[in-house]
Amino acid sequence: MTRTYLDYNATAPIRREARAAVIAAMEATGNPSSVHAEGRAARRIVEDVRGGVASLCGVAARCVTFASGATEAVNAALNPRFGVGPKESPIERLIVAAGEHPCALHGHRFPLSTVEMAPLCPDGRIDLDWLADACGRPGRALLALQGANNETGVVQPVSEAAAIVHAAGGLLFCDAVQLAGRVSFNAAALGADALALSAHKIGGPKGAGALVAANVDLSLGEPLIRGGGQERGARAGTESVASIAGFGAAIRACVADMAEEAPRLLALREHLADHVRGAAPDAVIFGESAPRLPNTLCFAVPGIEAATLMIALDLAGVAVSSGSACSSGKVTPSHVLAAMGVAPDLARGAIRVSVGWASTDRDAEHFAEAFSGAIRRMRAGRAAGAV
Missing domain, CATH: 3.90.1150.10 (Aspartate Aminotransferase, domain 1)
Known part of the structure; x- marks a missing residue:
């Protein structure tokens, strides 16, 4: 049939370019944290893709942290220490748009008493009037807002929401998983302080994604995964070189097309x-x-x-x-x-x-x-x- x-x-479905990149990267024997030639070869693969992700989002390469997928990236970002420096006011409230992916609805690290659900309008977009009122209430807020909804495809007014949140001293985190490869975007135009991406939504392999910082320093927060200090201390664990290579190939292919x-x-x-x-x-x-x-x-x-x-x-x-x-x-x-x-x-x-x-x-x-x-x-x- x-x-x-x-x-x-x-x-x-995985793109041909991504499959080829995964297979080729499997020949890179070394650990990307090792200093010998084999390790440096693996590191070059990782850093080349880091640059590709950064270019896609319009940020510097140092702003990209690789993860196992967008769910991990969202879980890492949605915490009260999200990009907060020692002299800054802490994040006291989390606002989550009511149509967000389950990883945002259930993957945060805020006390439930500090979480507010932003309603959607009948057309599926966040209610910006409600958001403006909410941001006027006491306590610095972090807003979690998708770039586009995974079920309806509705594109959210992220830049307008960001302007409201930033005017009140808050921050905006954008799940950009469904935007990537389908519409042109960058973090600055969106007004997002950080983004999450996923490889397998754009024809890359499952098991790779990225947390992309734009206006915050994610190393200031508590890492979701602690250990050897990889990814500049933001995410411990040996990088999945083959999955990351496939991620990079998928990005190149979708940007070109x-x-x-x-x-x-x-x-x-x-x-x-x-x-x-x-x-x-x-x-x-x-x-x-x-x-x-x-x-x-x-x-x-x-x-x-x-x-x-x-x-x-x-x-x-x-x-x-x-x-x-x-x-x-x-x-x-x-x-x-x-x-x-x-x-x-x-x-x-x-x-x-x-x-x-x-x-x-x-x-x-x-x-x-x-x-x-x-x-x-x-x-x-x-x-x-x-x-």
Whole structure:
């Protein structure tokens, strides 16, 4: 059976360049912390990629700390000592946008009594008026805000939020995982004090990511992983040279392709949306009135459960999801859609289709055939059951 993969926001297929870089780096025998020739060769691989990550984000190479992925990077950053110098006021409050990834919602190190949830507007973007009021309250705040939502693709007004937070003396941390490789960005334009990135979302290997500082010194905080002092003391443990090499190759590939890929993916997304509306005119596309990533379509068909539809599509050879892949494989109502005020019955039908570097028009046609057939059968079954 032909398989069509449309779940890039969970994990992108590994790029050929990244696979080749991983295999080549496995020949670098030395530990990158060793001073002999073999160690220096491994170190060169790591530092070359560090420069590539820095260039992607518009920061200096010394601002990049490698991690096992974005979840670790977020966990490391969301703590009361986030970039706080000895003469600075401590971070007393954490504000988390209600639609954030679970690693931000549950991975912080703040006392729960100091955590506030920033509401979303119906279009999926953070409520900036609420944020301005919250930042006016006592206590220096840290805001955790995604660059773009992993479920709906809604692009957040990060620079506007940063201006509000900074005016009140606070800091902003941005989960930029879904932005990378899909839209051009840099830390300065976003106004983010630090960013998190992930390799496997852009066609690199799983198990690599980065915490990128822009306006803060992350070495001032307490490292999440302590040990030998690697990564300038910010993250202990021998660097995964092969995974980092693949990360770098994926960055180079997606940056080189981005100017052509963004409009191609947007056209493909709209083609998929047309197929959805053609088979189910009553389908609701979430975040449609807000700026969205060019590759992401999140929708629901009233009366159709996501779990049932996902199984039908999978049996037909099409892989999609119902939202974040980081919820232990459970198909549960989306906290993102709940924060947008979507009715529970409709939210239970949410399907996410996300495309990427290897997606084609043929994939869209396969989806259209599988989706229209599934909807037709489900609605016929419901009609027969109602008789």
